Amino acid sequence: MLNFLGTIAGNILGLAGILGFTLGLMTRNLFLAAGLGAVVGFVETMGFAGFDMAKVETLDLIIAIGVGLMAGALGCAVRVKGTTV
Amino acid sequence: MSDQDKRPGLLGRIWGWFWSPSGVLSVGFTLIVGFMAGILFWGGFHWSMEMTNTEEFCTGCHTMETNLGEYRETIHYNNHSGVRAICSDCHVPKEWNHKVKAKVMAVKDVYHELMGTIDTPEKYEDHRLKMASQTWKKMKASDSRECRNCHNFDYMDFTIQETRAAKEHQRAIDNNMTCIDCHQGIAHRLPEGYLDEYKRVVDELAMEKGPKSLKTADANPGAIKGYLNKTTSEKTGD
Numbered sequence: 001m002l003n004f005l006g007t008i009a010g011n012i013l014g015l016a017g018i019l020g021f022t023l024g025l026m027t028r029n030l031f032l033a034a035g036l037g038a039v040v041g042f043v044e045t046m047g048f049a050g051f052d053m054a055k056v057e058t059l060d061l062i063i064a065i066g067v068g069l070m071a072g073a074l075g076c077a078v079r080v081k082g083t084t085v
Numbered sequence: 086m087s088d089q090d091k092r093p094g095l096l097g098r099i100w101g102w103f104w105s106p107s108g109v110l111s112v113g114f115t116l117i118v119g120f121m122a123g124i125l126f127w128g129g130f131h132w133s134m135e136m137t138n139t140e141e142f143c144t145g146c147h148t149m150e151t152n153l154g155e156y157r158e159t160i161h162y163n164n165h166s167g168v169r170a171i172c173s174d175c176h177v178p179k180e181w182n183h184k185v186k187a188k189v190m191a192v193k194d195v196y197h198e199l200m201g202t203i204d205t206p207e208k209y210e211d212h213r214l215k216m217a218s219q220t221w222k223k224m225k226a227s228d229s230r231e232c233r234n235c236h237n238f239d240y241m242d243f244t245i246q247e248t249r250a251a252k253e254h255q256r257a258i259d260n261n262m263t264c265i266d267c268h269q270g271i272a273h274r275l276p277e278g279y280l281d282e283y284k285r286v287v288d289e290l291a292m293e294k295g296p297k298s299l300k301t302a303d304a305n306p307g308a309i310k311g312y313l314n315k316t317t318s319e320k321t322g323d
Contacts, residue, residue: 002190002192002193003190005189006185006186006187006189007186009185009186009189010181010183010184010185010186010189011182013181013182013185014182014185015182048180048182048183081104082104084106
């Protein structure tokens with residue numbers, strides 16, 4: 001459980017959360033935003049494991065993608081709500 | 086309900102103000118202020134994170150002092166090259182995402198401190214094997230990532246290492262073993278029955294990971310520890 005929460009927090013404060021959110025800010029398309037976030041989560045987790053699939057925990061990967069997805073969507077929502085362009 | 090439609094509550098008004106276009110600030114001003122605030126915030130955040138990595142911080146909880154005392158007897162505290170490994174060098178990862186994770190998980194330390202899980206020497210010893218085993222699990226799973234921040238097989242000159250060390254390290258490379266497989270107790274006293282517990286941890290991880298070659302060592306960590314204590318006491322002269 002702690003491991004789970006820790007991984008989520010690590011991702012929110014890491015690339016998945018922050019870059020995902022920023023990319024989400026750049027588009028009004030919810031699906032594109034969420035997709036970009038998910039890609040960041042995926043690449044981050046793989047990158048830290050040296051692109052060695054055997055070293056990646058499936059759960060870590062799923063959490064990173066999930067957090068990226070949410071961050072992207074949130075960024076997009078802020079764009080829609082907060083801008084006119 | 087109709088009342089609210091006419092005049093939103095305080096939170097509602099703040100929410101509305103927050104999202105309304107700014108009439109007085111230029112885009113440039115907003116960007117610059119946001120950028121500076123961002124730097125300040127991030128710097129402060131990072132600084133406070135580093136604060137929680139100091140030896141003073143860790144041993145601020147007196148329950149951690151047992152380990153401090155033991156570690157002070159070892160090579161990582163006092164050695165001829167003057168490079169010291171402190172608590173966080175071995176126990177807190179350097180990579181950002183792993184570090185944040187470790188810090189969040191350490192909230193359980195605070196909980197156990199409040200509950201007094203290890204507040205007497207007796208309780209401490211009773212609990213040591215469990216704590217050591219949690220630590221081994223992390224290290225085995227991360228391939229002793231924290232040790233490798235400073236040590237690396239590739240940088241070791243086996244020709245100037247003791248024969249025994251060089252031989253074991255060659256074996257370690259050949260068999261894909263990791264530092265903690267042999268170097269348990271590198272900084273603290275080992276509890277009784279630690280070898281069995283270590284085997285259990287490795288088996289458990291192997292089950293989770295599926296069929297992967299995870300080997301325990303038959304090297305004797307007790308001997309390694311004895312050797313290290315000997316070298317430190319030679320140097321400190323006691």
